[in-house]
Amino acid sequence: MSEKEKRYQELKSIVANYLPDDVSAESISLQSHFINELNINSANLVDIVLDVEDAFDIMLENEDMDQMETVQDALRIVDSKIESRT
Amino acid sequence: MENRVVITGLGVCAPNGIGLEEFGKALAKGKSGIRFHQELKELNFSCQIAGRPDIESVDLNNYFTNLQLRGLEASGLIYGVISGKDAWEDAGLHVAGDNEPDWENGVIFGTGMLGVDRFRNAIYAVDSGNVRRSGSTTVIQTMASGISAFLGGMLGCGNQVTTNSSACSTGTEALLMGYEHIKSGKAKRMLVGSCSDSGPYIWGGFDAMRILPRNYNDNPESASRPMSASATGFVPGSGAGALVLESLESALERNASIYAEVLGGEVNSGGQRGGGSMTAPNSIAVQHCISKAIQNADVSANDIDVINGHLTATTKDPVEITNWTKALKRDGKNFPYINSFKGMFGHCLAAAGSIECVGTILQLKHQQVFGNVNCDDIHPEIAKVIDESRIPRKTFQHKSKIIAKASFGFGDVNACVIFRQYSKN
Numbered sequence: 001m002s003e004k005e006k007r008y009q010e011l012k013s014i015v016a017n018y019l020p021d022d023v024s025a026e027s028i029s030l031q032s033h034f035i036n037e038l039n040i041n042s043a044n045l046v047d048i049v050l051d052v053e054d055a056f057d058i059m060l061e062n063e064d065m066d067q068m069e070t071v072q073d074a075l076r077i078v079d080s081k082i083e084s085r086t
Numbered sequence: 087m088e089n090r091v092v093i094t095g096l097g098v099c100a101p102n103g104i105g106l107e108e109f110g111k112a113l114a115k116g117k118s119g120i121r122f123h124q125e126l127k128e129l130n131f132s133c134q135i136a137g138r139p140d141i142e143s144v145d146l147n148n149y150f151t152n153l154q155l156r157g158l159e160a161s162g163l164i165y166g167v168i169s170g171k172d173a174w175e176d177a178g179l180h181v182a183g184d185n186e187p188d189w190e191n192g193v194i195f196g197t198g199m200l201g202v203d204r205f206r207n208a209i210y211a212v213d214s215g216n217v218r219r220s221g222s223t224t225v226i227q228t229m230a231s232g233i234s235a236f237l238g239g240m241l242g243c244g245n246q247v248t249t250n251s252s253a254c255s256t257g258t259e260a261l262l263m264g265y266e267h268i269k270s271g272k273a274k275r276m277l278v279g280s281c282s283d284s285g286p287y288i289w290g291g292f293d294a295m296r297i298l299p300r301n302y303n304d305n306p307e308s309a310s311r312p313m314s315a316s317a318t319g320f321v322p323g324s325g326a327g328a329l330v331l332e333s334l335e336s337a338l339e340r341n342a343s344i345y346a347e348v349l350g351g352e353v354n355s356g357g358q359r360g361g362g363s364m365t366a367p368n369s370i371a372v373q374h375c376i377s378k379a380i381q382n383a384d385v386s387a388n389d390i391d392v393i394n395g396h397l398t399a400t401t402k403d404p405v406e407i408t409n410w411t412k413a414l415k416r417d418g419k420n421f422p423y424i425n426s427f428k429g430m431f432g433h434c435l436a437a438a439g440s441i442e443c444v445g446t447i448l449q450l451k452h453q454q455v456f457g458n459v460n461c462d463d464i465h466p467e468i469a470k471v472i473d474e475s476r477i478p479r480k481t482f483q484h485k486s487k488i489i490a491k492a493s494f495g496f497g498d499v500n501a502c503v504i505f506r507q508y509s510k511n
Contacts, residue, residue, distance in 0.1 A: 021151050043222040044153070050221060 007056070007082075008075055014051045015071065018044040030072045048074075056082060091268045092508055094342040095177025095330030097169035097279075098444045101137030101323055101431040104144060105172060110448045112430065113456040114481045118307035119431040120321050129286050133298035135306040137323030137432035138284040139165055154236075160201030160227040163236060165326035165437070166281030169444075170195065170237040173328035174277060178342055182242025190274035190336075192245030194264045195234040195328070196256035197280060198436035201227035202287040233281055245273040253495030254396070255353070256280045257327060257439025262351045262503055264331045274336040279328030282437035289322040295365075297400065298322060310433075312397040312426035313407070313468055313477060314461040320398040321432030327440030329447070344508040346450050349383035349488075351503035352376075362498040366402070369409050375500035376413035376492060383504035387414040390422045390504075391486040392455055394446045396494045397426030398433045399460075404467035406494075411471050421472040423484070429459035439493035439501065446491045450507050457481040 001009070008030070016025040020039050027038070034040045040048075045068065049060050052074065058081040068074045096106055101119025103109030112119070119137045126134040141164060146155055149167050158164065170193075174181075182188045199205075204227040211220035226232050231249040238247035246267065252259045257280035264276035282288065292298055299319040302309030311317040337344055354375045356368025380387055393410060397403050410424070411417040427445050434441050449455055457480040464474055485507075492502040 017156065018153060020153065046222040047156075050219060 004079065007078055010055055011052065011071065011075055011078065014048060014055060018048055028071060030075070032071045033069055052078060058082060058085065088269050089271060090334035091265050091331050091348045092334050092337050093329050093345040093348065093447055094332045094337050095173040095179065096345060096444050096447060097172030097176060097328040098326070098441055099139045099141070099165040099168040100325045100327070100434070100441050101139050104139055104141065104168065106176065106448065109445070110452060113427060113445050113448065114452070114454060116430060116457055116459045116481070118459070120306045120310060122303060122306050126286060131286065131290070131293045132296070132300040133293050133322070134303040135309055135321055136284070136289060137321060137325070137434065139325045141168070144168060157221060157223055158227065159204040159207065160232065160283065161203065161285065161324065162197055162200050162281040162283035162326065163227060163233055165324065166195060166197070166233040166279065167236055167240070169279060169281070169326040169328040170277055171240065173279070173330050174241055177330035177332070178340070179275065179330065181240070182244070187242045187244030189244040191241065191243040192267065192273045193234045193238045193243050193247045193277045194250060194260045195237055195277065195279050195281070196250040196252070196260040196436060197230055197233055198251060198253065198256065198282055199288070200230050200232050200283065202283050203285060204228055206287060237277060241277070243277070251436070252499045252501070253497055254433065254435055254438050255493040255495035255499050255501040256436040257441065258443060258491060258493035258501035258503055259353055260440065261329060261331070261348070261443055262353055262501060265348045265351065268331055268333050275330060275332045277328060277330055279326060279440040280437050281326035282324045282435040284324035288324070288435070292322055308460055310399050310429045311460040312399040312429050312458065313403050313465055314399070315463040315465045317399040317401065317403060317465070319400055320428065323432035323434035323438070325431070325434050325437045325441055327437060327442070327444040329440070329443060345447050346505045347508045349385060349504045349506050350379065351501065352378035352382055353501045354378070355500065356498040358498045364498070365496055367494050367500065368498055369405060371498065372406070372409040372494065372500055373413040375502045376410065376490070379490070379502035379504055385488060385504060387416060389488050390414065390490050392449065392489045393422050393424040394442055394489065394491045395424055395426050396492055398428055404465050407468045408471055417471050419473040419475065421476045423455050423476055423478055424472070425456055425458050425478065427456065429461065442493070443491055443503070446489055446505060450486060450489065450505065453483055453485050454481055455484045455486065
């Protein structure tokens with residue numbers, strides 16, 4: 001599994017914790033919109049950000065969070081943070 | 087026309103029993119929920135004993151979603167939701183569908199302060215300059231109205247959803263607020279109750295006031311001694327109680343089983359005048375509260391069979407008894423039976439009134455009067471004004487018709503409610 005794929009799987013497992021009971025983890029895809037499609041409460045996006053910070057040892061700014069509408073957005077931000085770190 | 091108000095559901099999360107069956111049996115047997123807590127010893131508390139519901143045995147997934155359980159540290163919220171959802175189910179009521187709340191259902195669920203453990207962690211985050219790391223649920227777990235907000239959302243209530251707070255009279259006050267709301271036709275059903283957190287951050291302030299018993303750390307079950315000559319202070323407790331109040335019309339329409347009728351009550355304050363203070367009651371106000379409750383319930387003082395007192399096991403218990411005798415104009419052998427459940431689970435603070443109201447209603451249901459524990463040595467000042475036979479030390483069968491329940495709180499606030507066994511007329 002590539003590094004990027006690993007990150008995606010890790011991100012999916014984080015996001016899955018914040019799904020409402022009637023949305024299954026299988027429905028998470030790169031294109032999924034956190035609020036409109038996965039029905040994630042906007043307040044919980046904050047918690048996803050904190051978990052992502054812990055998992056990838058990065059820090060996300062408020063502006064990063066504003067851009068984080070889909071799973072792909074989140075992954076892109078994580079990738080760029082990790083890349084700029086090394 | 088004013089509605090008659092009845093009780094159609096009960097739920098409880100108490101230190102000596104969770105759920106109606108366990109709690110009812112515990113009260114009948116005099117089972118204690120007061121335990122030694124190592125944590126309190128390690129923190130150098132003088133009083134290292136307390137009453138805390140044993141929720142280890144409860145599957146919280148029956149009450150919360152996985153997401154709600156994430157980082158849930160507000161113990162009072164957990165107790166409140168257990169008791170509230172149980173009461174709702176006990177009443178045979180449904181949860182509203184996804185698209186519309188039930189406009190006739192409301193919640194008045196009180197607390198003193200909510201989620202102190204969570205608040206503590208949030209304070210650490212703030213003080214270390216790391217507020218951004220404190221997560222999204224600090225507010226909903228620490229706002230006082232978190233408990234009514236959680237319950238209102240879980241049940242889909244579209245009527246008033248609020249939290250009241252009046253120290254140790256909170257639970258009884260919530261019940262009376264819900265009663266008034268239904269009586270005046272503003273709602274058909276109200277979930278009322280109260281909850282109180284567990285732990286050192288709630289109990290510590292009382293330990294600091296030196297008003298808790300210090301000499302029972304190795305004998306916790308004997309520590310809470312309402313009406314006893316050897317009472318030395320109240321044992322801190324925690325938990326929640328909940329009742330579903332409903333207009334008689336609504337209850338009959340849906341063929342609900344009815345536990346009891348709320349005939350009326352009174353809430354007042356002594357204004358911290360006439361001997362009253364932040365921590366001590368103005369006795370005239372207490373007597374007014376009881377007399378007005380009886381008047382509002384449209385019964386006679388002579389009709390009261392049983393009293394469930396506030397009776398916290400401090401040296402002030404004799405004052406409360408005297409206040410009852412003056413308000414009812416009954417004493418000696420003519421005094422009603424009186425009990426305090428605090429001997430078994432301590433003083434559950436904001437949750438006390440609601441837990442004890444649930445116990446009081448169970449007495450009507452089981453046609454029993456629950457015995458007082460730890461008061462074989464009745465306080466001589468009490469024995470002077472009422473006959474010892476009025477203070478049952480053992481549970482016995484008794485068909486009570488009318489029971490009075492009172493709660494008094496810091497701030498010199500009082501609440502008294504009159505319940506009657508339900509009959510059609």
